[in-house]
Every structure is written in C-alpha cells, then in structure tokens.
Amino acid sequence: MINPFTHKYMNGREALGFAILAAIIFVLFPLVLEPFRLNLFGKYLTYAFVAVGLVLCWGVGGILSLGQGVFFGLGGYCMAMFLKLEASSPENTAIQSTPGIPDFMDWNQLTALPWWWEPFNSFAFTIFAVVAVPVVFAFVIGVAMFRRRVGGVYFAIITQAIAAILTILIIGQQGFTGGVNGITDLRTLHGWDIRTDEAKTTLYFVNGVLLFAVLFAAQFVRKSKLGRLLIAMRDQEDRVRFSGYDVANFKIFVFCLGAAFAAIGGAMFTLQVGFMSPSFVGIVPSIEMVIFAAVGGRLSILGAVYGTLLVNWAKTTFSESFPELWLLGLGALFIAVVMAFPNGLAGVWAEQVAPRLRKLWPGNAAAPENTPAE
Amino acid sequence: MLDYNNPNFVLMVEGLTVSFDGFKAVNDLSFYVEPNECRVIIGPNGAGKTTVLDLICGRTKATAGAVAFKGHDLLKMREDQIVHAGVGRKFQTPSVYEDLSVFANLELSYPKGHGVFGALFFRRDQAVRERIEEIAEMIFLKDHLAQKAAFLSHGQKQWLEIGMLLIQDPELLMLDEPVAGMSVAERKKTAELLNRIIADRSVIVIEHDMGFVEDIATRVTVLHQGKVLSEGSMDRVQNDPKVIEVYLGH
Numbered sequence: 001m002i003n004p005f006t007h008k009y010m011n012g013r014e015a016l017g018f019a020i021l022a023a024i025i026f027v028l029f030p031l032v033l034e035p036f037r038l039n040l041f042g043k044y045l046t047y048a049f050v051a052v053g054l055v056l057c058w059g060v061g062g063i064l065s066l067g068q069g070v071f072f073g074l075g076g077y078c079m080a081m082f083l084k085l086e087a088s089s090p091e092n093t094a095i096q097s098t099p100g101i102p103d104f105m106d107w108n109q110l111t112a113l114p115w116w117w118e119p120f121n122s123f124a125f126t127i128f129a130v131v132a133v134p135v136v137f138a139f140v141i142g143v144a145m146f147r148r149r150v151g152g153v154y155f156a157i158i159t160q161a162i163a164a165i166l167t168i169l170i171i172g173q174q175g176f177t178g179g180v181n182g183i184t185d186l187r188t189l190h191g192w193d194i195r196t197d198e199a200k201t202t203l204y205f206v207n208g209v210l211l212f213a214v215l216f217a218a219q220f221v222r223k224s225k226l227g228r229l230l231i232a233m234r235d236q237e238d239r240v241r242f243s244g245y246d247v248a249n250f251k252i253f254v255f256c257l258g259a260a261f262a263a264i265g266g267a268m269f270t271l272q273v274g275f276m277s278p279s280f281v282g283i284v285p286s287i288e289m290v291i292f293a294a295v296g297g298r299l300s301i302l303g304a305v306y307g308t309l310l311v312n313w314a315k316t317t318f319s320e321s322f323p324e325l326w327l328l329g330l331g332a333l334f335i336a337v338v339m340a341f342p343n344g345l346a347g348v349w350a351e352q353v354a355p356r357l358r359k360l361w362p363g364n365a366a367a368p369e370n371t372p373a374e
Numbered sequence: 375m376l377d378y379n380n381p382n383f384v385l386m387v388e389g390l391t392v393s394f395d396g397f398k399a400v401n402d403l404s405f406y407v408e409p410n411e412c413r414v415i416i417g418p419n420g421a422g423k424t425t426v427l428d429l430i431c432g433r434t435k436a437t438a439g440a441v442a443f444k445g446h447d448l449l450k451m452r453e454d455q456i457v458h459a460g461v462g463r464k465f466q467t468p469s470v471y472e473d474l475s476v477f478a479n480l481e482l483s484y485p486k487g488h489g490v491f492g493a494l495f496f497r498r499d500q501a502v503r504e505r506i507e508e509i510a511e512m513i514f515l516k517d518h519l520a521q522k523a524a525f526l527s528h529g530q531k532q533w534l535e536i537g538m539l540l541i542q543d544p545e546l547l548m549l550d551e552p553v554a555g556m557s558v559a560e561r562k563k564t565a566e567l568l569n570r571i572i573a574d575r576s577v578i579v580i581e582h583d584m585g586f587v588e589d590i591a592t593r594v595t596v597l598h599q600g601k602v603l604s605e606g607s608m609d610r611v612q613n614d615p616k617v618i619e620v621y622l623g624h
Contacts, residue, residue, distance in 0.1 A: 225487055225496035228478050232471040239469040242431060243483045243538065244457035245493075253490045 009223045017302050018215065025208045035197040042204035042272045044312035045211055049265025051293040051304035052218050053258030058290070059298030060227060061254045062234030063151070067159030068262050068289050070166050071134035073281030075263025078133055080276035081117060082126035083186035103185070108175030123190065130267040131260050138259035142252035160283055167282035182277025186270065194271060207268045211305070214261050218301045221257065230254060291334050297346025306345050378442040384409050384546055384576040385430070390439035392429060399425045401600035407546070412577045414587045417597035418620060423580045424466060426597070427548050431463040432456045443546065454488070462544030466551050468531035472524035476515055476534060479523050480506045483538040505541060512570070513537035514563060529560035533567065540571055547571070548578045553586055565589050
C-alpha cells in the first residue's frame with residue numbers, strides 16, 4: 001500500500017525518468033548529432049518549455065490556453081530586441097540614413113530609436129524583461145478572465161484571439177517591430193558571435209540546463225499542495241471554492257507560470273535560431289504547442305518534452321519530403337491522440353510499456369503496482 | 375434594521391429574495407438559527423431549499439434581503455471569505471475530488487495554506503496528519519486514506535465530504551440531503567455521525583427522510599414556493615394543516 005503520510009517531491013521512478021531525459025539531452029544528442037542537427041534539436045527543446053507550462057495549466061489545472069505562442073513570442077522578441085540593438089551599432093549601420101538604429105526602422109523612415117526600445121540596450125534589463133513582460137501580460141489577461149470566472153472553451157477562444165491580435169499588431173507596426181519578417185540578422189551577445197557552431201553548441205547546453213530548471217520547478221509545483229489543488233479545481237471547482245480558496249488566484253498563478261516558462265523558451269529560441277518573427281506568435285504555432293503537450297501526455301511534464309521532440313522531429317522529416325502533407329498529418333496525429341491515447345505517450349508508457357517491462361524484471365512480476373493517488 | 379451582532383442567533387436571514395428572470399425562487403424569506411441548533415428545512419421539490427443554502431454560502435447572489443452571520447454581512451462576501459468566516463457547505467451530489475486520495479481530499483480542506491504561496495509551500499506536518507487521521511476515524515474512512523476518492527462507494531463519498539467540512543471546523547454547517555442515496559446501514563451510521571458532529575455547532579440540514587429528520591431536528595422549517603409555510607418542532611409542523619395539505623399529505 002502507498003503510505004499517504006510520507007510526501008516526497010520526487011519518487012524513485014520519477015528521479016529515474018529525469019535522469020534518463022538528462023542523459024538523452026546532455027549525452028546522447030550531442031554525441032550522435034552533427035552541429036546542425038543538434039541546433040535543430042535545441043530549437044525543438046525551446047518549444048518544450050511551452051509544453052511543460054501547458055501540462056501545468058491544461059493537463060493539471062484544466063485551463064486550456066490556445067495562445068501560448070504570445071508568451072513564447074514576447075520572451076523571444078525581448079531577447080531579439082537586445083541582440084538587434086547590439087547588431088545595430090553605428091559602425092555596422094553606417095550606410096543607413098540614420099546609423100545606430102535597427103535596419104528595419106531605417107527602411108521605415110524612422111529617424112530615432114523609440115523610447116521603449118531604449119532599455120533593451122541593457123542585458124540585465126533584457127533578462128528581466130524576457131520573463132517580466134510576458135508574465136505581466138499573462139497576469140492582466142488572467143485577472144480579467146478568471147476574476148470574471150471565464151473558463152473552459154471561452155477562455156481558449158479568447159487566448160486564441162489574443163494570439164491573432166498580437167500577430168496583426170506586430171505585422172502592422174513594421175517600423176517598430178520588423179513586421180512580418182520579424183527581427184532578423186542577429187549576430188552577437190556581448191561581442192560573442194552566436195552564429196558559430198561552437199556558440200550554438202554552447203547555447204544548446206545552456207538551453208538544456210534551463211529546461212531542467214523549468215522541469216524541476218514544474219515538478220515542485222505538481223507535487224505541492226498547489227498541484228493537488230489544481231487537480232481539484234479541474235474536477236470540482238465549486239468544492240474548492242467552498243473549501244475556502246479563492247480559485248481565481250490559483251488560476252492566475254498557474255497561467256503566469258506557464259507564461260514564464262514559455263517566455264524562457266522563446267528567448268532561447270531567438271538565441272539559437274538567430275531571429276524572431278510573428279510566425280511563432282500566432283494561432284498556428286500556439287495550437288501546435290498544445291499538440292506537443294497532448295502527444296506527450298498532458299499530465300506528464302517529462303512526456304511533454306518527449307512529445308515536443310517527437311512531433312518536431314516528425315515535422316522536419318516529413319515536411320522535408322512531403323511539405324504539403326505535413327499539416328494534414330499533424331491534424332491526423334492530434335485526432336489520433338485525442339481518440340485513442342488521451343494520455344499521450346506518457347499514458348502509453350504507463351499503461352502498456354511499463355507493466356510489461358516490470359514483468360521482465362525478475363522478482364518484480366508478483367507485485368503489480370497501483371497507480372498511486374496524489 | 376437587522377442587528378448584525380445579535381448574540382442570540384448565529385444566523386439571521388431577513389427578507390431574503392432572489393429572482394431568476396422574474397421568477398422568485400426565494401421570496402421574502404426570514405428565519406433565525408440559534409447557537410447549537412439543528413435546523414432542518416423540508417419542503418416539496420422546487421420549494422427553494424437548495425437555493426436558500428446557495429444564497430447563504432454566496433453561490434447565488436440575492437436580489438434583496440439580508441443575511442447576518444456573527445456580525446458579518448454574508449451577502450457582501452465572496453464564497454471563500456464566507457468559508458473563512460465559519461460557514462461550511464455540503465452539496466446535494468457528493469462533490470469530492472475523485473482523482474485525489476482520501477487523504478489529499480481532507481488535506482485540501484485543512485484550514486491552512488489557502489493563499490497561492492501558502493499552498494505552494496504547505497508542509498504535511500504532524501498536526502495536519504493527526505487532524506486528518508482523527509477526522510478519517512470519525513467518518514469511518516481510516517482504512518481508506520490512501521485510496522483514490524473515485525473508488526469510494528456513494529455513501530463513503532458523502533461521508534468524505536462531511537469530513538472535508540468537519541476539518542474546517544465551521545460554526546455553521548449546511549448539509550444538503552446528507553443521506554440521499556444511502557443504504558439503510560449507511561443511513562444509520564450517518565445519523566449517528568451527524569448526531570455527534572452537530573453537538574457543538576449550528577447546523578442547517580435539507581432532508582426528505584422524515585425518520586431521519588425526527589432523529590436530528592431541533593426545529594423544522596417548511597418551505598413552500600420560496601416562503602416559510604410553517605416553523606417549529608417536528609410535532610407542531612407535522613400537525614399543521616397547511617403543511618399536511620402541501621407536503622406531507624401526498
């Protein structure tokens with residue numbers, strides 16, 4: 001029997017899962033992948049930040065956001081603004097009519113840097129803004145929605161609308177944002193060229209470490225009383241309210257946390273890929289991110305990482321050979337997951353693979369394990 | 375004017391009215407609950423019994439009237455604030471957290487760590503564990519603490535929900551049909567449980583089972599079409615011709 005009185009933030013099996021994922025990300029991939037592919041996997045892993053946030057918001061807390069691209073994008077744009085300013089030194093931009101401002105501003109007849117770009121000259125401010133800007137934005141949305149008890153499908157639709165609005169805004173304000181092309185031609189971080197293979201490999205590892213920091217944070221939340229409250233809210237929101245909790249606060253918190261995770265992923269995306277554009281902000285990428293979490297298993301934070309890697313790897317592989325079929329394939333995959341494997345890869349693992357593995361393990365066969373209740 | 379601090383009553387409901395698109399589910403209702411009283415509300419279907427509890431605990435907003443509880447104006451408070459003031463509510467259908475263990479169900483109701491960060495850094499210390507075990511014993515679920523609540527029987531879920539209220543130690547407990555859907559044996563056990571837990575608090579119970587009502591009621595309020603039809607001891611109410619006509623008669 002499970003002893004409900006001991007409470008650990010990570011049991012042996014979960015620790016093993018973390019260790020295996022760490023081995024894959026820090027040892028296996030760098031050993032077998034050439035630098036170009038490694039960078040590609042680094043890019044995939046930036047989406048995993050979003051998927052982990054979605055596991056907490058959607059899988060655990062029941063809050064489906066179809067606008068996580070907004071936070072991914074805001075984090076990415078904050079980073080891109082800093083890098084762009086560094087790349088737009090007066091020497092580099094001497095041929096422009098106004099040297100010292102980003103090239104797209106010059107093309108759009110801007111003659112001075114907008115005031116809200118100024119703080120992004122500071123790297124410390126940028127690091128702060130990468131997380132703070134999306135979190136404040138999520139907080140405002142959260143307060144406006146959850147205090148009014150907007151939830152479920154209405155919330156999903158509104159987040160989707162916000163993703164669409166932000167995309168339109170970015171594209172429309174070309175002079176300030178780089179428009180549909182985004183912020184491109186990013187070169188150095190404090191003089192360190194981020195375009196070289198060595199830099200990309202280093203950034204891959206930085207990304208991996210940050211991803212694990214996020215995974216540990218998610219695990220902590222998941223196993224805290226707040227994690228159990230989220231599950232309780234998903235199933236019986238009224239009961240939680242009448243147990244004396246202000247439900248809206250908890251929703252706002254987890255939504256902001258998901259936004260923070262997504263933002264870190266976005267910033268790492270910009271660093272590794274070298275640009276940021278509205279095509280990572282809008283409706284399609286936001287929905288893709290939900291699919292990553294769904295394929296991985298929306299209740300499993302490690303599953304979200306595997307789901308992200310698998311779907312993106314498939315996307316790259318298939319869209320290289322059959323570009324026009326990929327979107328259909330993605331849709332079919334989503335339907336298949338929803339219909340046949342509602343708990344995604346993690347569910348298949350827990351229900352099909354793990355029990356068989358345990359049978360193979362001598363001495364373990366006699367003890368079929370119950371899924372422990374939280 | 376209602377004296378919110380009147381020490382003779384735990385709960386005072388005066389002129390309470392709620393109208394849904396013109397239909398008055400509760401219409402100018404007044405009643406007063408004394409300390410340690412067990413008040414049973416009966417009435418035919420649609421009389422507004424559950425709505426009255428919804429109004430008191432903040433689930434439904436009143437159109438007019440006043441509800442005073444220990445100096446608080448409940449109509450101006452949010453659900454969770456009402457709970458913290460000392461009002462506990464059990465729903466008609468057992469609402470427990472099915473995906474969580476019995477232990478976790480009780481733990482979430484433990485009156486500590488109700489803020490976001492309080493919940494994030496909440497520790498299961500000795501006091502929490504002891505209190506949960508004590509309550510579990512009381513609600514006959516001591517051997518089921520590790521079990522998922524989804525696997526409990528209907529009656530056990532009802533007990534669990536009662537336990538979740540007890541752990542909050544409310545001064546006013548409101549129970550909506552606590553024995554509905556229970557077997558005879560379960561019903562007996564529940565009556566015994568309720569008799570024990572109502573001893574040191576005020577309770578409002580909605581119930582249809584007359585045998586059960588007779589067992590626990592201090593006083594009975596009969597509702598009909600959102601209004602008080604009759605009020606008093608079980609004997610008095612049972613012999614009231616108005617009550618016999620609308621409710622007990624058929």
